[in-house]
Amino acid sequence: VVGDGAVGKTCLLISYTTNKFPSEYVPTVFDNYAVTVMIGGEPYTLGLFDTAGQEDYDRLRPLSYPQTDVFLVCFSVVSPSSFENVKEKWVPEITHHCQKTPFLLVGTQVDLRDDQSVLDKLAKNKQKPIALEQGEKLSKELRAVKYVECSALTQKGL
Structure with missing residues (x-):
């Protein structure tokens, strides 16, 4: 799972694996989560690897990329x-290190699209939340397998 710092990567993973939303922001260095899912009646264990989005980790982060089956490239819709x-x-970073590895584009924090204080803050900078259509368009342009949106807080889309 890759993307800028504070876009909700860790919350997504914790909410998905534990059904609980973490209340505090703690920047991630590297963390692993495992969860078993049923696919076609068969159990599969997903190894989920969280990464640090902060620039300080740009040289360290790719060390976690080998043997990745699929990337979740995350951004916050706000x-x-x-x-x-x-x-x-x-996308340039993951394709440089893992040319043939597929990725999903994930828009996170969709619950904040309707948060008035967030909308006001964006408006001050002449910005708006990223629309579903913008995510879908970028997904096609970058050849992602799929575009999905989610909220770790409400668990919508997880």
């Missing part, structure tokens, strides 16, 4: 800069 960085940083 952070236009994190959306830009999908194209400018994250």
